[in-house]
Amino acid sequence: MSLLEINHLKKKFGELEVLKDISLKVEKGRVLSIIGPSGSGKSTLLRCAVLLEDVDGGEVIYNGKAAVREDKDKNTLVKADKRTLKEVKNCFGLVFQNFNLFPHMNVMQNLTDARIHVKRAGRAEAQADARELLKKLGLSDKEDSYPSQLSGGQQQRVSIARALMQKPDILFFDEPTSALDPELTVEVLKVIKALAKEKMTMVIVTHEMAFAKEVSDEIIFMENGYIVAQGSPYEVFEGDNERVKEFIGKLTSGA
Amino acid sequence: MDLALDMNVHNLVSQLVAGMVTSIEIFLLTLLFSLPLGLFIAFVRMSKNSFLQFLAKVYISVMRGTPLMLQLMVVYFSPFYIFGVKITPSYRFIAVIIGFSLNYAAYFAEIYRAGIESIAPGQWEAAQLLGYSKAATFFRIIFPQVIKRILPPVTNEVITLVKDTSLAFVIAVSEMFTQAKAIAAAQANIMPFVAAGLFYYVFNVLVAFVMGRIEKKLSYFN
Numbered sequence: 001m002s003l004l005e006i007n008h009l010k011k012k013f014g015e016l017e018v019l020k021d022i023s024l025k026v027e028k029g030r031v032l033s034i035i036g037p038s039g040s041g042k043s044t045l046l047r048c049a050v051l052l053e054d055v056d057g058g059e060v061i062y063n064g065k066a067a068v069r070e071d072k073d074k075n076t077l078v079k080a081d082k083r084t085l086k087e088v089k090n091c092f093g094l095v096f097q098n099f100n101l102f103p104h105m106n107v108m109q110n111l112t113d114a115r116i117h118v119k120r121a122g123r124a125e126a127q128a129d130a131r132e133l134l135k136k137l138g139l140s141d142k143e144d145s146y147p148s149q150l151s152g153g154q155q156q157r158v159s160i161a162r163a164l165m166q167k168p169d170i171l172f173f174d175e176p177t178s179a180l181d182p183e184l185t186v187e188v189l190k191v192i193k194a195l196a197k198e199k200m201t202m203v204i205v206t207h208e209m210a211f212a213k214e215v216s217d218e219i220i221f222m223e224n225g226y227i228v229a230q231g232s233p234y235e236v237f238e239g240d241n242e243r244v245k246e247f248i249g250k251l252t253s254g255a
Numbered sequence: 256m257d258l259a260l261d262m263n264v265h266n267l268v269s270q271l272v273a274g275m276v277t278s279i280e281i282f283l284l285t286l287l288f289s290l291p292l293g294l295f296i297a298f299v300r301m302s303k304n305s306f307l308q309f310l311a312k313v314y315i316s317v318m319r320g321t322p323l324m325l326q327l328m329v330v331y332f333s334p335f336y337i338f339g340v341k342i343t344p345s346y347r348f349i350a351v352i353i354g355f356s357l358n359y360a361a362y363f364a365e366i367y368r369a370g371i372e373s374i375a376p377g378q379w380e381a382a383q384l385l386g387y388s389k390a391a392t393f394f395r396i397i398f399p400q401v402i403k404r405i406l407p408p409v410t411n412e413v414i415t416l417v418k419d420t421s422l423a424f425v426i427a428v429s430e431m432f433t434q435a436k437a438i439a440a441a442q443a444n445i446m447p448f449v450a451a452g453l454f455y456y457v458f459n460v461l462v463a464f465v466m467g468r469i470e471k472k473l474s475y476f477n
Contacts (some may be wrong), residue, residue, distance in 0.1 A: 025471075052380055052383070052384075059337065090386070091385075093384060094384045096377060096381065100377035100378060102378065102381070102382075102477045103400065103477055104399045104400055104403070104476045113395065114382075114387060117391065117395060118385065118386045118387055118388075118391065145378060146475060146476050147476075148477040159381075166386070168383060209460075234472075239406075240347035
Protein backbone atom coordinates (compact mmCIF):
# COMPACT_ATOMS: atom_id res chain seq x y z
CA MET A 1 0.00 0.00 0.00
CA SER A 2 1.37 3.38 -1.00
CA LEU A 3 1.58 6.16 1.53
CA LEU A 4 0.04 8.52 -1.02
CA GLU A 5 -1.89 7.58 -4.09
CA ILE A 6 -3.39 10.08 -6.50
CA ASN A 7 -5.52 8.77 -9.36
CA HIS A 8 -6.76 10.71 -12.38
CA LEU A 9 -6.85 13.98 -10.51
CA LYS A 10 -8.62 16.83 -12.27
CA LYS A 11 -8.85 20.45 -11.19
CA LYS A 12 -10.45 23.40 -12.88
CA PHE A 13 -10.43 27.09 -12.00
CA GLY A 14 -13.54 28.26 -13.81
CA GLU A 15 -13.00 27.26 -17.41
CA LEU A 16 -9.28 26.76 -16.99
CA GLU A 17 -8.24 23.15 -16.57
CA VAL A 18 -5.16 23.30 -14.38
CA LEU A 19 -4.79 19.59 -13.71
CA LYS A 20 -6.01 17.32 -16.48
CA ASP A 21 -5.26 13.76 -15.48
CA ILE A 22 -2.67 13.32 -12.80
CA SER A 23 -1.82 9.97 -11.26
CA LEU A 24 1.08 9.27 -8.99
CA LYS A 25 2.15 7.16 -6.06
CA VAL A 26 4.56 7.90 -3.22
CA GLU A 27 5.97 5.01 -1.21
CA LYS A 28 7.08 5.36 2.39
CA GLY A 29 10.58 6.73 2.79
CA ARG A 30 10.81 8.02 -0.78
CA VAL A 31 11.38 11.53 -2.06
CA LEU A 32 9.43 12.75 -5.08
CA SER A 33 10.27 16.03 -6.78
CA ILE A 34 7.88 17.80 -9.11
CA ILE A 35 9.48 20.09 -11.67
CA GLY A 36 8.24 22.00 -14.67
CA PRO A 37 7.57 25.48 -15.99
CA SER A 38 5.47 28.04 -14.13
CA GLY A 39 1.76 27.57 -14.64
CA SER A 40 2.14 23.85 -15.28
CA GLY A 41 -0.01 23.01 -12.25
CA LYS A 42 2.71 21.87 -9.82
CA SER A 43 1.58 24.01 -6.90
CA THR A 44 -2.08 23.31 -7.61
CA LEU A 45 -1.33 19.59 -7.52
CA LEU A 46 0.29 20.05 -4.12
CA ARG A 47 -2.60 22.14 -2.84
CA CYS A 48 -5.05 19.46 -3.97
CA ALA A 49 -2.97 16.77 -2.30
CA VAL A 50 -3.06 18.59 1.05
CA LEU A 51 -6.78 19.31 0.60
CA LEU A 52 -6.43 23.10 0.48
CA GLU A 53 -8.29 22.90 -2.85
CA ASP A 54 -11.35 20.85 -3.70
CA VAL A 55 -10.72 18.58 -6.66
CA ASP A 56 -13.05 18.27 -9.64
CA GLY A 57 -12.30 14.64 -10.29
CA GLY A 58 -10.10 11.74 -9.29
CA GLU A 59 -8.91 10.28 -6.02
CA VAL A 60 -6.57 11.27 -3.20
CA ILE A 61 -5.71 8.39 -0.90
CA TYR A 62 -3.39 8.32 2.12
CA ASN A 63 -2.45 4.95 3.62
CA GLY A 64 -5.44 3.39 1.90
CA LYS A 65 -7.85 5.99 3.30
CA ALA A 66 -9.50 8.08 0.63
CA ALA A 67 -9.89 11.79 1.31
CA VAL A 68 -11.84 11.96 -1.90
CA ARG A 69 -12.71 9.20 -4.34
CA GLU A 70 -14.80 8.68 -7.41
CA ASP A 71 -17.98 6.70 -7.29
CA LYS A 72 -17.63 4.76 -10.51
CA ASP A 73 -21.32 3.95 -10.93
CA LYS A 74 -22.80 7.33 -10.25
CA ASN A 75 -19.81 9.17 -11.64
CA THR A 76 -19.71 11.49 -8.64
CA LEU A 77 -17.06 12.47 -6.12
CA VAL A 78 -17.32 11.12 -2.61
CA LYS A 79 -15.62 13.04 0.17
CA ALA A 80 -14.45 11.24 3.27
CA ASP A 81 -16.56 11.57 6.41
CA LYS A 82 -15.31 13.88 9.12
CA ARG A 83 -13.49 11.23 11.12
CA THR A 84 -11.65 9.76 8.17
CA LEU A 85 -10.80 13.24 6.98
CA LYS A 86 -9.27 14.04 10.34
CA GLU A 87 -7.16 10.87 10.20
CA VAL A 88 -6.09 11.68 6.66
CA LYS A 89 -5.15 15.24 7.60
CA ASN A 90 -2.91 13.92 10.34
CA CYS A 91 -0.86 12.12 7.66
CA PHE A 92 0.67 15.16 6.02
CA GLY A 93 2.30 18.52 6.59
CA LEU A 94 3.08 21.37 4.22
CA VAL A 95 5.95 23.83 4.02
CA PHE A 96 4.92 26.99 2.17
CA GLN A 97 6.91 29.08 -0.25
CA ASN A 98 6.45 32.17 1.93
CA PHE A 99 6.70 30.33 5.27
CA ASN A 100 3.39 31.55 6.73
CA LEU A 101 4.73 31.57 10.25
CA PHE A 102 2.43 33.20 12.79
CA PRO A 103 3.95 36.66 13.30
CA HIS A 104 2.49 37.25 16.76
CA MET A 105 4.01 34.09 18.18
CA ASN A 106 7.67 33.50 18.90
CA VAL A 107 9.47 30.48 17.47
CA MET A 108 8.63 28.25 20.42
CA GLN A 109 4.94 29.20 20.27
CA ASN A 110 4.84 28.71 16.51
CA LEU A 111 6.10 25.18 17.03
CA THR A 112 4.04 24.19 20.05
CA ASP A 113 0.75 26.07 19.82
CA ALA A 114 -1.05 23.53 17.63
CA ARG A 115 0.21 20.62 19.70
CA ILE A 116 -0.90 22.24 22.95
CA HIS A 117 -4.19 23.82 21.87
CA VAL A 118 -5.36 21.54 19.07
CA LYS A 119 -3.94 18.15 19.93
CA ARG A 120 -4.11 18.81 23.68
CA ALA A 121 -0.59 17.60 24.29
CA GLY A 122 1.22 18.62 27.45
CA ARG A 123 3.16 21.85 27.25
CA ALA A 124 6.34 20.34 28.65
CA GLU A 125 6.28 17.46 26.21
CA ALA A 126 5.62 19.73 23.24
CA GLN A 127 8.38 22.09 24.28
CA ALA A 128 10.84 19.25 24.71
CA ASP A 129 10.06 18.03 21.18
CA ALA A 130 10.36 21.57 19.86
CA ARG A 131 13.77 22.08 21.47
CA GLU A 132 15.01 18.84 19.99
CA LEU A 133 13.89 19.89 16.52
CA LEU A 134 15.33 23.37 16.86
CA LYS A 135 18.64 21.90 17.90
CA LYS A 136 18.61 19.62 14.89
CA LEU A 137 17.91 22.54 12.58
CA GLY A 138 20.54 24.76 14.19
CA LEU A 139 18.01 27.18 15.70
CA SER A 140 18.46 26.51 19.40
CA ASP A 141 19.22 30.15 20.19
CA LYS A 142 16.09 31.37 18.37
CA GLU A 143 13.27 29.93 20.42
CA ASP A 144 12.29 33.32 21.87
CA SER A 145 12.68 35.21 18.60
CA TYR A 146 9.73 36.44 16.58
CA PRO A 147 9.54 35.59 12.87
CA SER A 148 10.23 39.20 11.85
CA GLN A 149 13.57 39.01 13.66
CA LEU A 150 14.73 36.04 11.59
CA SER A 151 16.27 35.79 8.13
CA GLY A 152 14.24 34.14 5.39
CA GLY A 153 16.32 30.98 5.67
CA GLN A 154 15.78 30.81 9.40
CA GLN A 155 12.06 31.43 8.97
CA GLN A 156 11.82 28.62 6.45
CA ARG A 157 13.69 26.26 8.78
CA VAL A 158 11.31 27.20 11.58
CA SER A 159 8.37 26.46 9.32
CA ILE A 160 9.86 23.08 8.49
CA ALA A 161 10.22 22.43 12.21
CA ARG A 162 6.63 23.52 12.76
CA ALA A 163 5.43 21.02 10.16
CA LEU A 164 7.58 18.28 11.67
CA MET A 165 6.08 18.94 15.11
CA GLN A 166 2.87 17.34 13.85
CA LYS A 167 4.83 14.13 13.13
CA PRO A 168 3.50 13.81 9.59
CA ASP A 169 3.95 10.61 7.57
CA ILE A 170 4.63 12.72 4.52
CA LEU A 171 5.86 16.28 4.15
CA PHE A 172 5.05 18.49 1.16
CA PHE A 173 7.22 21.43 0.11
CA ASP A 174 5.80 24.12 -2.17
CA GLU A 175 8.83 25.82 -3.74
CA PRO A 176 10.47 26.12 -0.32
CA THR A 177 13.40 28.21 -1.54
CA SER A 178 11.77 30.46 -4.14
CA ALA A 179 11.56 33.37 -1.72
CA LEU A 180 15.20 33.03 -0.65
CA ASP A 181 18.52 34.28 -1.99
CA PRO A 182 21.11 31.66 -3.08
CA GLU A 183 22.92 31.65 0.24
CA LEU A 184 19.78 31.14 2.29
CA THR A 185 18.58 28.58 -0.24
CA VAL A 186 21.59 26.42 0.55
CA GLU A 187 20.84 26.30 4.28
CA VAL A 188 17.22 25.25 3.66
CA LEU A 189 18.18 22.64 1.07
CA LYS A 190 20.67 21.22 3.54
CA VAL A 191 17.86 20.63 6.01
CA ILE A 192 15.72 18.90 3.39
CA LYS A 193 18.65 16.71 2.38
CA ALA A 194 19.17 15.72 6.00
CA LEU A 195 15.49 14.78 6.24
CA ALA A 196 15.82 12.67 3.09
CA LYS A 197 18.73 10.85 4.69
CA GLU A 198 16.50 10.05 7.65
CA LYS A 199 14.01 8.51 5.22
CA MET A 200 11.37 11.18 5.67
CA THR A 201 8.77 10.76 2.94
CA MET A 202 8.64 14.00 0.96
CA VAL A 203 7.06 15.57 -2.10
CA ILE A 204 8.91 18.66 -3.25
CA VAL A 205 7.85 21.22 -5.85
CA THR A 206 11.06 22.99 -6.79
CA HIS A 207 12.99 24.91 -9.42
CA GLU A 208 16.32 23.80 -7.98
CA MET A 209 17.28 21.22 -10.60
CA ALA A 210 20.62 20.14 -9.16
CA PHE A 211 18.98 19.71 -5.77
CA ALA A 212 16.05 17.74 -7.22
CA LYS A 213 18.47 15.48 -9.06
CA GLU A 214 20.48 14.84 -5.92
CA VAL A 215 17.78 14.37 -3.33
CA SER A 216 14.98 12.63 -5.23
CA ASP A 217 14.19 8.98 -5.73
CA GLU A 218 11.73 9.95 -8.40
CA ILE A 219 11.04 13.01 -10.51
CA ILE A 220 7.90 14.16 -12.25
CA PHE A 221 8.00 16.74 -15.01
CA MET A 222 4.72 18.57 -15.44
CA GLU A 223 3.45 20.81 -18.17
CA ASN A 224 -0.01 22.17 -18.99
CA GLY A 225 -1.65 20.07 -16.32
CA TYR A 226 -0.18 16.78 -17.49
CA ILE A 227 2.72 14.65 -16.34
CA VAL A 228 5.07 14.78 -19.32
CA ALA A 229 7.91 12.70 -17.96
CA GLN A 230 8.32 10.55 -14.89
CA GLY A 231 11.07 8.34 -13.53
CA SER A 232 14.33 8.27 -11.64
CA PRO A 233 16.42 11.46 -11.79
CA TYR A 234 18.66 9.77 -14.32
CA GLU A 235 15.75 8.73 -16.52
CA VAL A 236 14.19 12.18 -16.50
CA PHE A 237 17.31 14.32 -16.78
CA GLU A 238 19.21 12.12 -19.22
CA GLY A 239 16.16 10.81 -21.06
CA ASP A 240 15.23 11.78 -24.57
CA ASN A 241 12.06 13.78 -23.87
CA GLU A 242 12.62 16.90 -25.95
CA ARG A 243 10.48 19.19 -23.79
CA VAL A 244 12.28 18.17 -20.62
CA LYS A 245 15.64 18.63 -22.28
CA GLU A 246 14.67 22.07 -23.48
CA PHE A 247 13.44 23.11 -20.01
CA ILE A 248 16.48 21.81 -18.17
CA GLY A 249 18.79 23.18 -20.83
CA LYS A 250 17.37 26.65 -20.39
CA LEU A 251 17.77 26.49 -16.64
CA THR A 252 21.33 25.17 -16.61
CA SER A 253 22.56 27.46 -19.38
CA GLY A 254 21.57 30.33 -17.13
CA ALA A 255 19.43 31.97 -19.81
CA MET B 256 -23.40 86.45 50.27
CA ASP B 257 -20.06 84.64 50.20
CA LEU B 258 -21.69 81.58 51.60
CA ALA B 259 -24.40 81.70 48.94
CA LEU B 260 -21.76 81.94 46.21
CA ASP B 261 -19.87 79.00 47.70
CA MET B 262 -23.04 76.95 47.74
CA ASN B 263 -23.64 77.96 44.18
CA VAL B 264 -20.18 76.94 42.98
CA HIS B 265 -20.45 73.69 44.87
CA ASN B 266 -23.78 73.05 43.21
CA LEU B 267 -22.42 73.82 39.77
CA VAL B 268 -19.48 71.53 40.18
CA SER B 269 -21.60 68.66 41.43
CA GLN B 270 -23.96 69.10 38.49
CA LEU B 271 -21.07 69.05 36.07
CA VAL B 272 -19.59 66.00 37.74
CA ALA B 273 -22.91 64.17 37.50
CA GLY B 274 -22.94 64.98 33.78
CA MET B 275 -19.39 63.70 33.45
CA VAL B 276 -20.29 60.43 35.10
CA THR B 277 -23.19 59.99 32.68
CA SER B 278 -20.92 60.72 29.72
CA ILE B 279 -18.36 58.20 30.93
CA GLU B 280 -21.10 55.61 31.48
CA ILE B 281 -22.41 56.10 27.95
CA PHE B 282 -18.87 55.82 26.63
CA LEU B 283 -17.95 52.62 28.47
CA LEU B 284 -21.24 50.81 27.95
CA THR B 285 -21.27 51.67 24.25
CA LEU B 286 -17.80 50.19 23.80
CA LEU B 287 -18.74 47.15 25.86
CA PHE B 288 -21.65 46.33 23.55
CA SER B 289 -20.60 47.73 20.18
CA LEU B 290 -17.17 46.10 19.97
CA PRO B 291 -18.47 42.50 20.13
CA LEU B 292 -21.61 43.37 18.16
CA GLY B 293 -19.43 44.92 15.46
CA LEU B 294 -17.42 41.70 15.17
CA PHE B 295 -20.64 39.74 14.80
CA ILE B 296 -21.90 42.10 12.08
CA ALA B 297 -18.53 41.86 10.33
CA PHE B 298 -18.96 38.07 10.20
CA VAL B 299 -22.46 38.41 8.78
CA ARG B 300 -21.15 40.94 6.26
CA MET B 301 -18.46 38.44 5.16
CA SER B 302 -20.84 35.49 5.19
CA LYS B 303 -20.97 33.26 2.11
CA ASN B 304 -24.76 33.48 2.26
CA SER B 305 -25.59 36.40 -0.02
CA PHE B 306 -28.86 37.17 1.78
CA LEU B 307 -27.12 37.55 5.15
CA GLN B 308 -24.47 39.61 3.43
CA PHE B 309 -27.18 41.84 1.99
CA LEU B 310 -28.81 42.30 5.39
CA ALA B 311 -25.51 43.37 6.92
CA LYS B 312 -24.87 45.77 4.05
CA VAL B 313 -28.28 47.41 4.52
CA TYR B 314 -27.76 47.64 8.27
CA ILE B 315 -24.37 49.29 7.89
CA SER B 316 -25.64 51.58 5.17
CA VAL B 317 -28.57 52.84 7.28
CA MET B 318 -26.50 53.23 10.45
CA ARG B 319 -23.81 55.19 8.66
CA GLY B 320 -26.17 57.08 6.39
CA THR B 321 -28.52 58.64 8.93
CA PRO B 322 -27.76 60.95 11.85
CA LEU B 323 -27.02 59.29 15.17
CA MET B 324 -29.27 61.90 16.77
CA LEU B 325 -32.21 60.67 14.70
CA GLN B 326 -31.37 57.05 15.50
CA LEU B 327 -31.47 57.85 19.21
CA MET B 328 -34.92 59.35 18.79
CA VAL B 329 -36.13 56.31 16.86
CA VAL B 330 -34.86 53.93 19.53
CA TYR B 331 -36.43 56.07 22.24
CA PHE B 332 -39.84 56.72 20.71
CA SER B 333 -40.51 53.61 18.68
CA PRO B 334 -41.65 51.42 21.61
CA PHE B 335 -44.51 53.86 22.07
CA TYR B 336 -45.32 54.65 18.43
CA ILE B 337 -44.98 51.10 17.16
CA PHE B 338 -46.00 48.95 20.13
CA GLY B 339 -47.92 51.41 22.25
CA VAL B 340 -45.69 50.72 25.23
CA LYS B 341 -45.54 53.54 27.73
CA ILE B 342 -42.07 55.04 27.83
CA THR B 343 -40.65 55.40 31.33
CA PRO B 344 -37.93 57.93 32.19
CA SER B 345 -35.54 55.12 33.11
CA TYR B 346 -35.75 53.90 29.51
CA ARG B 347 -33.99 57.08 28.35
CA PHE B 348 -30.57 55.96 29.38
CA ILE B 349 -31.16 52.44 28.06
CA ALA B 350 -32.27 53.91 24.73
CA VAL B 351 -29.11 55.95 24.56
CA ILE B 352 -26.95 52.85 25.11
CA ILE B 353 -28.93 50.83 22.54
CA GLY B 354 -28.76 53.63 19.96
CA PHE B 355 -25.05 54.28 20.43
CA SER B 356 -24.18 50.58 20.43
CA LEU B 357 -26.13 49.85 17.25
CA ASN B 358 -24.57 52.83 15.51
CA TYR B 359 -20.98 52.26 16.55
CA ALA B 360 -21.19 48.53 15.86
CA ALA B 361 -21.77 49.39 12.18
CA TYR B 362 -18.57 51.42 12.02
CA PHE B 363 -16.60 48.84 13.99
CA ALA B 364 -17.92 46.08 11.71
CA GLU B 365 -16.34 47.70 8.69
CA ILE B 366 -13.08 48.24 10.55
CA TYR B 367 -13.03 44.59 11.62
CA ARG B 368 -13.79 43.50 8.08
CA ALA B 369 -10.94 45.54 6.66
CA GLY B 370 -8.62 44.08 9.29
CA ILE B 371 -9.70 40.48 8.77
CA GLU B 372 -9.52 40.71 4.99
CA SER B 373 -6.03 42.20 5.21
CA ILE B 374 -4.62 39.03 6.77
CA ALA B 375 -2.88 36.87 4.17
CA PRO B 376 -4.84 33.72 3.21
CA GLY B 377 -1.64 31.79 3.93
CA GLN B 378 -2.23 32.31 7.66
CA TRP B 379 -5.58 30.50 7.42
CA GLU B 380 -4.02 27.79 5.27
CA ALA B 381 -1.07 27.23 7.58
CA ALA B 382 -3.45 26.92 10.52
CA GLN B 383 -5.68 24.51 8.62
CA LEU B 384 -2.67 22.33 7.82
CA LEU B 385 -1.77 22.29 11.51
CA GLY B 386 -5.22 21.04 12.42
CA TYR B 387 -6.75 24.22 13.87
CA SER B 388 -10.53 24.43 13.61
CA LYS B 389 -11.98 27.51 11.91
CA ALA B 390 -12.86 29.06 15.28
CA ALA B 391 -9.46 28.27 16.79
CA THR B 392 -7.76 29.69 13.71
CA PHE B 393 -9.73 32.89 14.07
CA PHE B 394 -9.19 33.47 17.76
CA ARG B 395 -5.62 32.16 18.13
CA ILE B 396 -4.09 33.14 14.80
CA ILE B 397 -6.10 35.77 12.94
CA PHE B 398 -7.70 37.98 15.59
CA PRO B 399 -4.51 38.93 17.46
CA GLN B 400 -3.07 40.17 14.17
CA VAL B 401 -6.31 41.95 13.30
CA ILE B 402 -6.34 43.84 16.60
CA LYS B 403 -2.89 45.21 15.95
CA ARG B 404 -3.80 46.39 12.46
CA ILE B 405 -7.12 48.01 13.35
CA LEU B 406 -5.98 49.93 16.44
CA PRO B 407 -5.45 53.27 14.63
CA PRO B 408 -8.92 53.41 13.01
CA VAL B 409 -10.52 52.07 16.21
CA THR B 410 -8.81 54.86 18.15
CA ASN B 411 -10.38 57.36 15.75
CA GLU B 412 -13.84 55.94 16.37
CA VAL B 413 -13.38 55.81 20.12
CA ILE B 414 -12.34 59.46 20.20
CA THR B 415 -15.36 60.39 18.09
CA LEU B 416 -17.50 58.45 20.54
CA VAL B 417 -16.27 60.57 23.46
CA LYS B 418 -17.52 63.68 21.69
CA ASP B 419 -20.69 62.01 20.37
CA THR B 420 -21.86 61.24 23.91
CA SER B 421 -23.15 64.84 23.95
CA LEU B 422 -25.86 63.77 21.48
CA ALA B 423 -27.65 61.98 24.33
CA PHE B 424 -29.27 65.34 25.16
CA VAL B 425 -31.71 64.78 22.32
CA ILE B 426 -33.69 62.37 24.46
CA ALA B 427 -33.03 64.35 27.62
CA VAL B 428 -30.27 62.32 29.14
CA SER B 429 -28.24 64.81 31.11
CA GLU B 430 -24.70 64.08 30.09
CA MET B 431 -21.85 66.53 30.46
CA PHE B 432 -22.74 68.92 27.68
CA THR B 433 -26.43 69.18 28.58
CA GLN B 434 -25.48 70.12 32.14
CA ALA B 435 -22.98 72.69 30.97
CA LYS B 436 -25.56 74.25 28.66
CA ALA B 437 -28.18 74.40 31.41
CA ILE B 438 -25.82 76.01 33.87
CA ALA B 439 -24.46 78.45 31.31
CA ALA B 440 -28.00 79.54 30.45
CA ALA B 441 -29.03 79.95 34.07
CA GLN B 442 -25.90 81.86 35.10
CA ALA B 443 -25.36 83.79 31.88
CA ASN B 444 -21.78 82.63 32.09
CA ILE B 445 -19.68 80.75 29.56
CA MET B 446 -17.38 79.11 32.11
CA PRO B 447 -19.40 75.86 32.13
CA PHE B 448 -18.69 75.51 28.40
CA VAL B 449 -15.00 75.97 29.02
CA ALA B 450 -15.16 73.31 31.71
CA ALA B 451 -17.05 70.98 29.36
CA GLY B 452 -14.53 71.51 26.56
CA LEU B 453 -11.71 70.80 28.96
CA PHE B 454 -13.45 67.64 30.11
CA TYR B 455 -13.80 66.26 26.57
CA TYR B 456 -10.24 67.17 25.72
CA VAL B 457 -8.72 65.57 28.82
CA PHE B 458 -10.89 62.50 28.31
CA ASN B 459 -9.62 62.15 24.75
CA VAL B 460 -6.02 62.71 25.69
CA LEU B 461 -6.49 59.85 28.12
CA VAL B 462 -8.10 57.66 25.45
CA ALA B 463 -5.27 58.38 23.01
CA PHE B 464 -2.74 57.60 25.72
CA VAL B 465 -4.32 54.25 26.57
CA MET B 466 -4.63 53.28 22.89
CA GLY B 467 -1.02 54.30 22.37
CA ARG B 468 0.03 52.02 25.19
CA ILE B 469 -1.86 49.11 23.67
CA GLU B 470 -0.26 49.79 20.29
CA LYS B 471 3.13 49.82 21.92
CA LYS B 472 2.37 46.57 23.69
CA LEU B 473 1.57 44.97 20.35
CA SER B 474 4.65 46.33 18.63
CA TYR B 475 6.62 43.17 19.46
CA PHE B 476 5.54 41.66 16.15
CA ASN B 477 5.06 42.85 12.60
